[in-house]
Amino acid sequence: MVISTVFAGFGMIIYLQNVGNFPTYTAHTQIGMFAIAALLVGGASVDRASIGNVFLGVILFHTMFIVAPKTGAAITGDSMIGEYFRVFVSYAVITLALVMYESKKRKNKSLAGQQLAAEQAAEEEASK
Numbered sequence: 001m002v003i004s005t006v007f008a009g010f011g012m013i014i015y016l017q018n019v020g021n022f023p024t025y026t027a028h029t030q031i032g033m034f035a036i037a038a039l040l041v042g043g044a045s046v047d048r049a050s051i052g053n054v055f056l057g058v059i060l061f062h063t064m065f066i067v068a069p070k071t072g073a074a075i076t077g078d079s080m081i082g083e084y085f086r087v088f089v090s091y092a093v094i095t096l097a098l099v100m101y102e103s104k105k106r107k108n109k110s111l112a113g114q115q116l117a118a119e120q121a122a123e124e125e126a127s128k
Helices: 002-019 027-041 051-076 079-127
Strands: none
Touching: 002 027, 002 051, 027 051, 027 079, 051 079
């Protein structure tokens, strides 16, 4: 997971330098968020990330930066609408990934609890 995040971070640094959106004094605080966002957009989960998730996430995340303003300008005549759409879609995907992870974790915990209760009930029946 660490090497995937590092590679995603390097990709974001390179991209942000080319776009001109590289703030001199605060970039180090934002790069982690961009790297993790790219990983989650690429299909990584909270528990597991692969190098494929890194490359796919960086490509998809950066494509959103390129396509969204042009699409907003073509549809509404204002590129900021596309930028708002990009932010909404990107963070909706990230939120969905985190919600799916948490719901799966809770479901597994609930099933483990139910299984334990059934085993205890069976054990009590066997001891009577």
